[in-house]
Amino acid sequence: MTARLYAAADGGNSKTDVVLGDSDGRVLARVSGGTISPHAVPFDEALARIAALVSRARTEASLPAGIELSQLSVYTAGADLPVEVSRLTTEVSALALASATTVDNDLFALLRAGAATPDTVGVVCGAGINAAGRRADGATARFPALGQLSGDWGGGHHLAALALYHAVRSEDGRGPATALEAAVRAHFGLDSVEAAAVALHLGEVDRSRMDELCELVFTVAAAGDDLAGRLIRRQADEIEALVRVCAARLGLLGSAYTIVLGGSVLTARHPQLHEDLLRRLAALSPLATVTVLASPPVAGAALLALDALHGGQCPAGVEDAVRSAV
Template sequence: MTPPPPADGTTSTTETPPPPTPVSADPTPPASTAQHTATPDNAAPTTTTATQATTTSGAASPATTTRHTTTPDGTTPTTTTADAAAPTTTTATQSATTRGSASTTSTAPHTTTADSARPTADTAQHTATADAARPTATTATHSTTTSSGASTAGTAQHTATADAARPTATTTTHSATTSGGASTADMAQHTATADSARPTATTTTVTQSATTRGGASTAGTARLFAAADGGNSKTDVVLGDSDGRILARVTGPTTSPHVLGLPAAVAQLAELVAQARAAAALPASVELDRLSVYVAGADLPFEVEQLNAAVGGLGLAGVTVVDNDLFALLRAGTSAPDAVGVVCGAGINAAGRRADGATSRFPALGPLSGDWGGGRHLASMALYHACRAEDGRGPATALADAVCRHFGRPTVEAVAIALHLGELPPARLDELSKVLFTVAATGDEVASRVVRRLADEIEALVRVAATRLDLLDRPYTVVLGGGVLTARHPQLHDDVVARIAAMSPEASVTVLSSPPVAGAALLALDALHDGVCPAAVEAVVRKTLPL
């Protein structure tokens, strides 16, 4: 039942790589103004003004003007209107004192209306509407004082809508103070949609500002990129800048051309990138410098060429690169230029890279290309041996009882029939991969033999990839990824590590600790930084995108 070892076949590819303004403090303290308008009817409002002094440390005292407009009957200064279609806005501006520089202002707009269908806000504006065509945005702004310069505003926005076909965005922004002057903003955004007819992309945006030693934010000079990791079941897209700040992260359906076909896969990718731009509040006029896409299904050279032509033709960025998702996993696992990665999730595959840009890969067409292993294959082997043990065609194994217990069926044959008839969903077969490792850990010979066979395959993949790249006797890193390998089953993990050490004494082995989309982002950053992403920038990405 053991297919032949993987067929050799290598393809070398190389890739050649292809903003907000710094904040400065205004030396002149501006005036702080608070205005309130109330007009319950068409009567002309009257205005009263009071002025008081505000003192800054080491600077002149600016005038503070408070203006109140009241109606002839002396009602309290709040904003109300009987016009349901045109709410009135009041703005409160408060001055903040800095230590040795100018005061700054924070502005909080509040809107109230007499329309009983729309709520009125007190301290932060929150507007809800049943208008299925137009979501309503709300904003609250708070100032933050810096240690020696100007403060910036943090903004919290909340949008609600009953439109089932349009996503609703929520944005939270917090200001951060820099060590020498201006502060920058951190943003967290979430997008959801009630459209049940289309797959919903979950958006989580976490923006982290970088502090410069001189005081101002570096955002004004940073270049922008988007990066995608597209697996067989889902796609992760991030949008960030060359300083390593992740401005948006979107998770959506698969973009694999093997699953969707090329046109639908490309269209789905374009939609996810658009959602990431929206989540990052990126204006349409701002172009991405680079788009790096790594997807399952980019296995053969002509498939990679087709994807590059199709995605590049969308004009989503100045430079577009598309390749197999294994290269994103490999970069997520290590920054070492010489490396081999093995993924064992639902399927199994491997790829390698060398410092000069040379790569090694396999067709990864399953049994058609001599592949053996992967979680789905292991699960099938568990059921295979359990069936043969039960009816006497194979050796006895504890897998038979374990399979029956797992599915709550009286016999292994009953399990097989239930899967065949659809009484058990076919996807549940994959659960037997973990059952296999559990039984093997007890010392069961049949289950242990399957685990050893998988270790053989992993060793062979590493050996062939490293040999093609002339790395076998040199220092290089082996990255282990995918659910089966990141689980670190001792019987498999320890065996694989020992085999690699014996085969390549100078090689090191690491298990993936960052998501593949982090690797896609780091590959984009490598290109934006002339081939090598700075260690400090890489650290920011890894901290923001943990596994």
């Protein structure tokens, strides 16, 4: 039987990875480009980027124009609500890039990248925070992930903003003293935290540098600062809650399932957060296995495409080949 071809995309908030391969597990091309999240770029631009990336992958794989892809699987940030997933599925399908098209949130690619087991709950804590879960029968659990509008707390952007917030209030006396004050001053090389805040506001310091303050929270907490330590414990509270709610909705709390931790804040394995989470999750679900994402999420997107091609879960040998290649 001739191997069938697929393309799979993992679209984050800043970039998109696309893999093109075949149903035997061979990876024929891998390309990257800008984000395809419809929250970050206009909808038409997101669609154009998907088409361009698949075209680049076909070129890299030396695929003749007449050879059709059997499956296109796109997992992207910004596909948070059912209406968003539905619209993206309709519009991406209309591009006619493959015989069959699947579109969903990028968290499902993370889940598949982190675990081969069908019962899985995953939390991504990077720039932002979100969680999702899936069960063997196809049931899923997810959140709207609309920031404060939907009750979200934490992630790198939020922790960085809180670092500056508490440093300013420590300096001017409105809040408790914290070593974040001196750390923020030193980080920006300015005489005061207020000067740093003003420079960020006026554009004298690029606002993107705000994100660098997330790491300061962990550094200062590790040195014994109480306030920074409380921020990290609060982040652990939120991650534990996300896992608890997802697992409870899927009826997995008392079962053997996999918990995947992904995103830059979690994959850094900061001891104060990581070790606390391991204790909490062991108490929450004693039969669960906790893993930190090691494979790139695009590997999960590729495996989901292969699962579709194989009518279930792809063979172990095919999965191993893709994980090794990607």
